[in-house]
Amino acid sequence: MLKGPTPEVDTGEALPLLDVRDLTVEFQTRRGVVQAVKHVNISLAKGETLGIVGESGSGKSVTSYAVMRILDRAGRIADGSVMFSNLDLRRIDESEMRDLRGREMSMIFQSPRLALNPIRKIGQQIEDVLLQHAQIDRDMVAEKAVEMLEQVRIARPRERYHAYPFELSGGMCQRVVIALALACRPQLLIADEPTTGLDVTTQKAVMDLVTELTRDRGMSTILITHDLGLAAAYCDKVIVMEKGHVVETATSETIFRSPEHPYTRKLMRATPRPGITLRDLLPEDEAKRAGATGTTAVKSGAPLLKVEKLVKEYPRQGSTSSLSRLFRTGPAPEGDVFRAVDSISFEIARGESVGLVGESGCGKSTTSMMLMRLIDKTSGSITFDGEDIGSIPARAFATLPQRKRIQMVFQDPTDSLNPRFTAARAIADPLLRLSDISRKEIRTRIEELATQVGLPLNLLDRFPHQLSGGQKARVGIARAIALKPDLVVLDEPTAALDVSVQAVVLNLLQDLKDKLGMSYLFVSHDLNVVRLLCDCVIVMKSGQIVEQGPTERILTTPAADYTRELLTAIPHPPL
Amino acid sequence: MTDTLNAMPPATDTAPPVPAEKPERNSMLRHARYVASENPVTGLAFALFALIALCALIGPYIVPHDPLASDTAAALQPPSWKHWFGTDQLGRDILSRVVVATRLDFVIAITSVALVFAMGGLAGIAAGYFGGWTDRIISRLSDTIMAFPLFVLAMGIVAALGNTVTNIVIATAIINFPLYVRVARAEANVRREAGFVQAARLSGNGDVRILLGHILPNIMPIMMVQISLTMGYAILNAAGLSFIGLGVKPPTPEWGIMVAEGAANIISGEWWIALFPGAALMLAVFTFNLLGDGLRDLVDPQRRT
Numbered sequence: 001m002l003k004g005p006t007p008e009v010d011t012g013e014a015l016p017l018l019d020v021r022d023l024t025v026e027f028q029t030r031r032g033v034v035q036a037v038k039h040v041n042i043s044l045a046k047g048e049t050l051g052i053v054g055e056s057g058s059g060k061s062v063t064s065y066a067v068m069r070i071l072d073r074a075g076r077i078a079d080g081s082v083m084f085s086n087l088d089l090r091r092i093d094e095s096e097m098r099d100l101r102g103r104e105m106s107m108i109f110q111s112p113r114l115a116l117n118p119i120r121k122i123g124q125q126i127e128d129v130l131l132q133h134a135q136i137d138r139d140m141v142a143e144k145a146v147e148m149l150e151q152v153r154i155a156r157p158r159e160r161y162h163a164y165p166f167e168l169s170g171g172m173c174q175r176v177v178i179a180l181a182l183a184c185r186p187q188l189l190i191a192d193e194p195t196t197g198l199d200v201t202t203q204k205a206v207m208d209l210v211t212e213l214t215r216d217r218g219m220s221t222i223l224i225t226h227d228l229g230l231a232a233a234y235c236d237k238v239i240v241m242e243k244g245h246v247v248e249t250a251t252s253e254t255i256f257r258s259p260e261h262p263y264t265r266k267l268m269r270a271t272p273r274p275g276i277t278l279r280d281l282l283p284e285d286e287a288k289r290a291g292a293t294g295t296t297a298v299k300s301g302a303p304l305l306k307v308e309k310l311v312k313e314y315p316r317q318g319s320t321s322s323l324s325r326l327f328r329t330g331p332a333p334e335g336d337v338f339r340a341v342d343s344i345s346f347e348i349a350r351g352e353s354v355g356l357v358g359e360s361g362c363g364k365s366t367t368s369m370m371l372m373r374l375i376d377k378t379s380g381s382i383t384f385d386g387e388d389i390g391s392i393p394a395r396a397f398a399t400l401p402q403r404k405r406i407q408m409v410f411q412d413p414t415d416s417l418n419p420r421f422t423a424a425r426a427i428a429d430p431l432l433r434l435s436d437i438s439r440k441e442i443r444t445r446i447e448e449l450a451t452q453v454g455l456p457l458n459l460l461d462r463f464p465h466q467l468s469g470g471q472k473a474r475v476g477i478a479r480a481i482a483l484k485p486d487l488v489v490l491d492e493p494t495a496a497l498d499v500s501v502q503a504v505v506l507n508l509l510q511d512l513k514d515k516l517g518m519s520y521l522f523v524s525h526d527l528n529v530v531r532l533l534c535d536c537v538i539v540m541k542s543g544q545i546v547e548q549g550p551t552e553r554i555l556t557t558p559a560a561d562y563t564r565e566l567l568t569a570i571p572h573p574p575l
Numbered sequence: 576m577t578d579t580l581n582a583m584p585p586a587t588d589t590a591p592p593v594p595a596e597k598p599e600r601n602s603m604l605r606h607a608r609y610v611a612s613e614n615p616v617t618g619l620a621f622a623l624f625a626l627i628a629l630c631a632l633i634g635p636y637i638v639p640h641d642p643l644a645s646d647t648a649a650a651l652q653p654p655s656w657k658h659w660f661g662t663d664q665l666g667r668d669i670l671s672r673v674v675v676a677t678r679l680d681f682v683i684a685i686t687s688v689a690l691v692f693a694m695g696g697l698a699g700i701a702a703g704y705f706g707g708w709t710d711r712i713i714s715r716l717s718d719t720i721m722a723f724p725l726f727v728l729a730m731g732i733v734a735a736l737g738n739t740v741t742n743i744v745i746a747t748a749i750i751n752f753p754l755y756v757r758v759a760r761a762e763a764n765v766r767r768e769a770g771f772v773q774a775a776r777l778s779g780n781g782d783v784r785i786l787l788g789h790i791l792p793n794i795m796p797i798m799m800v801q802i803s804l805t806m807g808y809a810i811l812n813a814a815g816l817s818f819i820g821l822g823v824k825p826p827t828p829e830w831g832i833m834v835a836e837g838a839a840n841i842i843s844g845e846w847w848i849a850l851f852p853g854a855a856l857m858l859a860v861f862t863f864n865l866l867g868d869g870l871r872d873l874v875d876p877q878r879r880t
Contacts, residue, residue, distance in 0.1 A: 374773060395782075403779050416770030420792045433779035479774065 015086065017220045018044040018067065018188060022080035025059070025066045029074065036062045038244040039080070044188070049211070049221045051231030051252065053267070054241035055498035056469070060224050063241070064190045068107060069097050084188070103133040105188040106181040108210075110196055112173035115180075116165040122176045123149070123161030129183045148179040152209060170360070171202035175209065182213055189214060190222045195230070199359035199525060200569040207234055207571075226498060228271045232256050233571035240264045270503040272528035273572060274555075278510050281503035281532070302386060303347040304519050305371070305487055310380035310390075312341040312366050340366040342543035343380065348487065353513060353520035355534035355551065357527060357566070363543040368489045368523050372408050373397040385486070404434050407485040411492040413472035417464040423450075423475045424460040430482045449478040452515075453508060470501035474508070481512060489521045494529065506533055527566060531555050539563050610872045617869035623862040630677040640668035642675040642828045651845050661847035663836060669848065672828040673855050679829055680859065683740065684809040687747035688802055695752045696798060699759025700786055704767050714760065717753035725750040729812060733821045743822050747809045758801050762794040796875040803867035807860035814856055830856045 025037040037059040044050050054060040065071050067082055069089060082089040084105065089097070101107075109115040117125060126145040130136050136144050142161070149157035152175040165173055174194065181189060191210060195203035211234055214221045225231050231238050231252065238255045240248040240263065248261040259265045270281050279287040315337055341363040348354050358364045369375045371382060373394050382390030389402055397403060407430070410416035417426050427446050431437050437445060447457055453474040464472055473493060480488055490509065494502040510533060513520060524530050530537055531551055538548040539562065547560040558564045611618040635642075640658075646666035654661045660669035695717075702713040720728070732746035763786075766772060775789045814831030816822035823829040825836075830852040837849030 372777065374776060398776050399779055399781055403777070408774075408777055410770045410774060412770055416774045418771040418775070418789055418793065421771075429775065429780070430778035433784075476774075479778070 016043045017046045019083040024079040026078040027075045040246050044220050047218050049235045051235030051238040052224045053231045058241040059244040060241050103184045104186050106186045108181050108191040108194045110193040112177045115177050121162050133184050152179045174206050188220050192224045204569040229571040270499040278507050278532045304350045305348040306383040308345045308381045309343045311378045313337040313339050313378040339543050344545050348519050353534045355530035355537040356523045358540035362540045364523050364540050404483040405486045407480040408489045409476050409480045409493045412496050413476050422461050427478045453478045469497050473505050487519045491523045620865035630674050631681040634674040634677050638671035638674050640671040642671040660851040663848050673852050676828040676830050683813040684806050687744045687809045688806050691748040691751040695755025696759045699756040700763040703760035703763030717756040721753045743813050747812050751805045763790050796871045799870035800867040803863045807863035810859050
């Protein structure tokens with residue numbers, strides 16, 4: 001609905017706006033020269049939207065940096081030509097290039113918060129761009145900045161002109177970045193993962209805005225993304241990159257209906273979508289080898305975990321001093337606190353996996369932290385296997401025997417591994433602290449765990465920075481299951497991973513569950529992933545549970561408007 | 576560099592082309608060699624440090640003259656083949672005295688830095704990790720120390736406790752305390768909520784284990800820079816105290832005293848008495864300051880690629 005030729009598209013033989021031929025980019029590293037981009041050809045017509053899709057390390061960002069000539073010092077364009085209209089971007093000098101950037105070609109970066117100067121008002125930042133390129137007189141510029149904010153649908157633009165980036169949400173910040181990028185009416189917009197880290201509903205709003213604005217102005221857009229669904233929904237043409245090479249170029253329609261290159265097919269398969277099983281994510285031969293997933297053996301009887309009327313309140317700004325907390329008697333006055341989790345109740349049976357879904361700030365992480373007993377609840381009860389663990393202070397819980405039975409896999413596999421511990425040492429940590437396994441047997445157990453999670457044994461002595469994202473995720477999973485826990489909380493365990501790695505990790509999690517009979521609480525913002533792995537799903541919004549029930553029912557016939565909104569916001573490849 | 580490369584097993588599996596280094600007994604040594612060869616300044620700093628350490632270790636056995644033996648007949652002689660650095664008012668050989676003094680200054684610097692690292696580093700990570708009252712008490716304590724002119728504070732401490740080497744060490748440690756507290760506190764504070772600390776808690780580690788086993792090793796690289804900077808500062812401070820007569824007592828050879836003894840003679844033209852110990856002092860401080868980057872690279876596993 002968002003695609004289709006726009007009036008400006010000139011399908012004739014006219015000069016393309018951007019013509020990249022045989023582009024090769026090299027990086028000088030400690031171990032010699034590395035080619036990040038190899039002989040890439042891109043041709044972008046006026047008014048066209050081009051998607052560059054690939055996994056991390058495929059060279060998709062480097063390609064766009066090379067076009068903008070903003071490679072870092074170690075990188076250089078080794079070969080090829082970059083023609084913009086009829087300017088040779090490799091030839092012109094830096095001052096001309098500086099003039100082009102922002103005026104003729106601009107860029108939207110991945111993290112909107114990092115792209116904005118944190119100590120300047122957003123209105124002034126837009127003015128800076130306009131004045132830099134002498135687009136407007138000084139006395140008119142404030143009006144123009146407000147107008148730009150209005151165009152990117154920021155409510156009350158006159159007021160927001162004076163806002164600082166930290167006062168705005170992630171989605172709002174990205175709108176400001178878009179306003180900055182479009183302020184001088186450039187001809188080319190490069191959006192580098194513009195919506196990664198944003199919620200699905202925000203993603204939809206931002207992408208709709210970008211497509212609409214660029215279409216109105218007849219701009220050409222390059223959308224760099226790892227998300228095939230997103231590229232399919234918003235691009236006319238798609239380029240698939242792997243390890244610095246372009247493996248396939250086609251219109252988005254054909255690439256999704258009949259992908260030719262095996263890598264494209266593998267990517268397509270690995271993308272979670274409705275109507276498939278976990279095994280369908282894996283490449284065909286591996287899926288066959290893995291066999292069918294075990295049937296979920298949800299045991300009846302008393303639930304493993306029972307949460308009742310759980311509440312977590314945080315003091316609001318201004319009342320955070322511990323003096324005021326120390327001398328306060330009775331409950332905090334109304335309005336003084338923020339309810340991150342507002343009286344939620346649910347159960348998890350033995351062997352069941354429950355998905356906890358919601359957008360950022362809905363309280364799902366706070367909930368999982370309370371269940372993990374890493375933070376204390378404000379009120380309510382958490383009953384684990386018939387025992388009230390909610391009343392044990394978080395600080396004391398660390399060394400109790402119950403600690404063994406509830407473990408967690410963290411969102412960011414890099415952040416959750418101690419940079420100074422080898423993989424083996426990281427897996428050994430819980431064994432050393434909480435089990436009575438002898439020092440001699442510990443290596444055997446580590447190797448057994450590594451085999452279970454599919455981590456090659458020769459990687460066990462590596463440090464985290466020497467492992468890939470998927471390998472780090474495996475280490476994190478091995479550590480979580482080392483003590484044979486009954487409940488594992490999975491906090492977006494695949495959010496930081498490429499789709500093909502995500503496919504493997506999700507299958508691994510399912511196999512482990514079948515084998516070890518654990519229960520999962522799967523915290524995620526991605527309904528497609530939850531659909532694959534979970535028996536039940538809980539949808540949260542602003543600290544409250546909107547809806548809960550069996551996954552199939554919730555995802556096919558949602559009762560709440562909010563769930564429906566979440567479902568429609570997910571971009572799907574046209575399959 | 577090439578042998579570091581050859582020693583790496585080829586990357587396996589779907590791993591990115593990250594070289595893996597088998598933890599071997601000599602990997603630290605090889606890494607030190609690599610760090611030194613990577614950056615010539617670091618190499619120079621390591622070499623100078625080795626020279627200073629050598630002087631401190633075997634200096635007293637290799638010097639040509641007895642550093643304490645006076646020979647009034649040969650007083651105030653300019654540098655010559657017999658006395659490379661000349662002689663002082665009492666005819667003592669300055670070269671011998673400069674070399675012998677290395678041990679004392681070096682020991683003062685190392686012990687005071689070790690002491691302040693233990694006190695300030697631990698207090699700082701505790702403040703950063705626990706926050707709340709622990710943080711308030713430790714931070715205000717270090718603020719109080721910062722409120723004094725530091726050298727005057729050191730003078731006061733030595734004057735009050737007595738004129739001994741131990742007290743110089745203590746005074747030097749105390750005035751460096753706030754620097755360590757602040758760095759360690761800031762570094763521990765950002766890691767308090769890091770994923771790996773949460774994971775350590777889930778693995779059943781208590782607070783003390785998390786502090787010493789997980790957080791401390793991770794802030795070692797930055798602490799190493801701090802250590803090498805304060806080493807230089809500690810030597811200057813000890814020499815400064817001796818210079819004003821509040822430290823090591825004559826006739827013990829010590830750079831600060833020697834500069835003080837020579838200072839009066841500069842005007843009358845005997846420049847060598849103050850110059851050579853002063854140059855030794857400068858060289859030592861210079862070495863320690865340069866050493867920081869190299870030490871950081873040495874203890875940071877992420878650099879070991």
